[in-house]
Amino acid sequence: MTLSRVWTFLCLLAAASAATVLYPSLGGSETLTCECPDHQCQKVYWYRFLQDTGEFQFLMFGNSANAVKHAEGITATRFKLSANEGAKITYSLRITGLEKNDAGIYSCMFNSPKHDQKSQMPAGYYIRPGEHAPTSPPPTVKIPKKKKPQVCPPNNQPVKGCKPLVLWPSVGVLLVLAVVLISTLYYFSRLPKKCRHQYTKKMQL
Template identity: 55%
Template sequence: DNTNCLQAFSFMLPTFQATPSVLYAKINGSESLSCECPDHSCQEVFWYRYLERTKTLQFLVYVNSAGREKHGERLNGTRFKGSVSSGQRVVYTLRITGLQEDETGLYSCMFKTKNIMPVGYYIMPGVNPPTVQPPTVKTKKPVKICNCKRSNSPKGCEKLVLWPGIGALLLLAITLVGTLYYFSRLPKKCRHRFTK
């Protein structure tokens, strides 16, 4: 049964669309990964990993809603511990201890009853997280609204308000003249004589 899930997982692996969370773990460090079920129907979960170095897919642990777990072949059960907690949502957790450099890869879960496969986690043991440069603060120059002299501030600003108004009137006048010229160039209609 695990083999079928493993095949389904390997088929779906290249189709990851979202970006997994990247975890920079310490060598011999530990990480806790969580998988949240959207409702209470997720009774069983399978945890897998895809190791980057060997390009191999490996079944880690099976956990059911009662907390019963079953480990993959040749896996140390004390290093990979599965658990479940249920409240408003069912959350499955995988705790991994003693992480080594050759365990770099994608770790994820798959719910048995649903076609839902969370994005998962990309764990990089022994890799330091990239240093983020502090954001550069750009000082904004104050925008001058009115270049008026203090002494005659209300009257000095009249020019600044007047010119846009004149521009709008000129544009309106040009549009009106152009429209009148266009209609004056149209052929004149025949005048009908009305008979009494």
């Protein structure tokens, strides 16, 4: 691989970071466009980096006059290049009969001395024949869980949130004790009177 091809290969990898991903069907076709920002791009080169073999390939060369030269081993009937000159020059590469081994990154490179190296190789395309575009998962709805009522553990210090459960039984016990105490005091307060009454009754007999 010559130095110019090494540089082209590195530029192709840089362009791949912003590549447009395409999912054509097997045997289908895709049209890749490469737009020059002005009329200075009179020549264009197309390259690809194959996904399965990791091979870097030169596809073809073309110019604004629609003169095209394919690389060795590239079928001209499958890879067709055309130029459309208007406000800008747009080069279109149409690929037909796509196969699984055509998967890879495709990009063009302009031959223009007035453009910097970044603008000479626009963002490319990542072709993945026979694959399906990933679908985003449906949004998940979280259902709030019902809080279980807190039950205070027996014979232990009440935990937080159990104060009402401990307070009311305590109040009831205190009330019962108070009633028993009052009844006992009342009974003993009347006890001497009962004793005197019985003693007087015996004396009269």
